[in-house]
Amino acid sequence: MKISIAMATYNGSRYLPEQLDSFLRQTRQPDELVVCDDCSQDGTVAILADFQKRASFPVLIYRNEKNLGFIKNFERALSLCTGEIIFLSDQDDVWLENKLETIEKTFLAHPEKMIVTNDQRIASQDLQSSTGTTLDNIRALGLEKSYMKAGCCTAIRKPWLEVVLPIPVEIGTHDAWINRIGDFCKLRLIVEQPLQIYRRHEKNTSHSLTSSTGRLSRLSKLTHYGIQDARSGWKHQIIATNLYISRLKKRTRQLKALGADELVEQTIAALQGKLPALERRLEIASRPRWRRPPDLLRFWLSGGYRNFAGWKSALKDMVRP
Secondary structure: OOEEEEEEEOOOOOHHHHHHHHHHHOOOOOOOOEEEEEOOOOOOHHHHHHHHHHHHEEEEEOOOOOOHHHHHHHHHHHHHOOEEEEEEEEEOOOEEOOOHHHHHHHHHHOOOEEEEEEEEEOOOOOOOOOEEEEHHHHHHOOOOOOHHOOHEEEEEEEEHHHHOOOOOOOOOOHHHHHHHHHHHOEEEEEEEEEEEEEOOOOOOOOOOOOOOOOOOOHHHHHHHHHHOOOOOHHHOOOOOOOHHHHHHOOOHHHHHHOOOOOOHHHHHHHHHHHHHHHHHHHHOOOOOOOHHHHHHHHHOOOOHHHHHHHHHHHHHHOOOO
């Protein structure tokens, strides 16, 4: 199998050399590294050019004429890859030497899967202290392992690009877009083995609680997020749900060819069914607290909270700002 690495860079000179060197240490070398640089103003491009000279595999460097933003920069890098398997890479992590070999073997053992996501160790910016893994944090928070959607831990088969590209900027992150559509159609596999080190530093684009370096528990969600105004999150969820529905409809033929079968229609129906509940919950939360109880009770009796966490969600909606 031909393996590509798709890397998006932007002002990454501080940590980029360590990530590039981790590619050289792979027990299974990549067949190409495709890098799209988003108008870096530091030494990133020079570092890439130097690496291009000493790498044992082709390194293709593309410099954007204008800044695209990280979503469209990753999209461009993915679209330029020619491998059968494409690994997404950030510019500031470090891959363990068996990452490519392990994921390639996983794809070979599971020809029906389009996406494979591995776990990662979480470390401080100097990589000296590793406190646990992303999956450890997900479980500590009481979440399902499918919550693991880090793009830097993701590898895909090339046909998956026909489904997920172009990536809508409105979705917010390419990570969730690529992985969640795979979850909808049961085409994703999670490898629970940590195969890289995720570096926490002040310029991370992701600040998810699941990548925290501290000790987490189910209580952490409440202490981190509190009983806060969730309306902006729900508005984004409504936008995202409509985007997923639209893409599933447009790519039904391709998804069925990849093995999704009846899951496409089932997922579309489920998402369409949840939209009115999301919109109604947003409407209730937009009212002053003293006006919410009658509407909240009607929503409860109609089964609306079955789409969420039941009485827990209802109680939160009663007391939110």
